[in-house]
Amino acid sequence: MLTRIPIWFAFMAVVLSACNSGVPITQIKLAHGLTVDHAVHKGMVDFADRVKAKSGGTLSIKIYPNGQLGSESQCLELLQIGSLGITKVSAAVMESFAPQFKVLGIPYIFKNDTHRNAVYDGQIGDAILDSGKEYWLKGLCFYDAGSRSFYTTDKPIRKASDLKDMKIRVMKSITANKMINEMGGVPVPIAWGELYTALQQGVVDGAENNPPSFHLSRHYETCKYYTLDKHTSIPDVLVISTIVWDRLSPDQQSWVREAAKESVTPQRGYWKASEEESLAIVREAGVEVIEPDLISFQEATEEIINEFKEDAELLPLINEIIKLDAKGN
């Protein structure tokens, strides 16, 4: 018994000293699947710094990058049970949790980058972000994840009809699948990690992704044509668990909300820089970067938007997005 007293004493001392430090520091865990040199990660670091500055150090965001705490959909599940505070996922992953996010994956729903940013920053974006609340996942802001474009091994794509009968790797998503079908190609679902070998061995003739992913995956070593047709612009979303959100004080909530919104502009800058850097590198490696006329691609995918319009839940949202003009007004 005598030996136990010091241990208890030490324990009590630790507990008491924690109480003595005045204002308690609240920490929120943020997990995501990206590497630390990724533009979206830099955006989240900016977000964390802003939260810290606004709160005077009393609220801190600890970032766990590289998928340490699980894949994107696993992180969302952790948010729903309240084990994790914040995560960053692709809007494509949010689809299976909150259906309103589906509209962001429609090909060519955005007229141009100004229009797209106006949607994200405006009321429509807020409505989509808030729609997650019903599923215990509150969206905080949209981060730019660029636009996805086709890249191919042997045959360049200059217009939509060039895609005919080409085997194109798609994500495990019904919309992505449909889009390739509409354009006349053959969609082949392959895991991202297996794609390099698949391209090399001719299992598929091409794939699609944004410039930084095309560069970092080193797919440009086998794919010599990159067609910037920008068919979809699926953003990344910063999501907070409503369980954690409700525990925060009104002050803390507004710090988090403002910090997220403020980190959007710098993040877009990081993204643009990394996109330009990636394109320069792949060009230097001998990739022909093609800037095609988008009309043939837009016409080929028109059917998809009509199909989405049949969904009564999504129709008002789609109409509002289309109503905004190219200048975002």
Add this chain to the structure above:
Amino acid sequence: MRKVIDRTLISLLVALMSIMVLSTLIQVFARALSANVLFTEELTIYSMMWVTLFGSAYAFGVKKHISIDILKETLRQDLKWKLEVVVELIVALFAILVLIVGGSWFVFITFKLGQVSSVIQVPKGWIYLALPVSGVIILIYNALNIMDTIRKN
């Protein structure tokens, strides 16, 4: 009782393993023929989850699961069976807390929030239902194992 559960579990496991093999085969042929089959990957993964959970429940029932028996081997014969009972109780605690309580809560949330799988579009709650169900099966085996051990001694 034990026989009924054993048999049901074996049939379920055989069926799930067959589904895994078949859907993987379909995927292999589909890719070779460049046909487009989306559902195989999810089907295989979810069958795998069920095989793992129900398989571990079964392995526990027939006492084929991994165990480290250094302690047990050094004990006297009359203490050995007591240790076995303690081990069963620890496993029962795990089954109750993690699989049944935690699993049910998780299944409840997933159903309530309506998450669906991205390709097959089946509610994920059905898939996670394997957690509490396998927990209950392990618990039943616990009771049967403890009764058997006590009866023998």
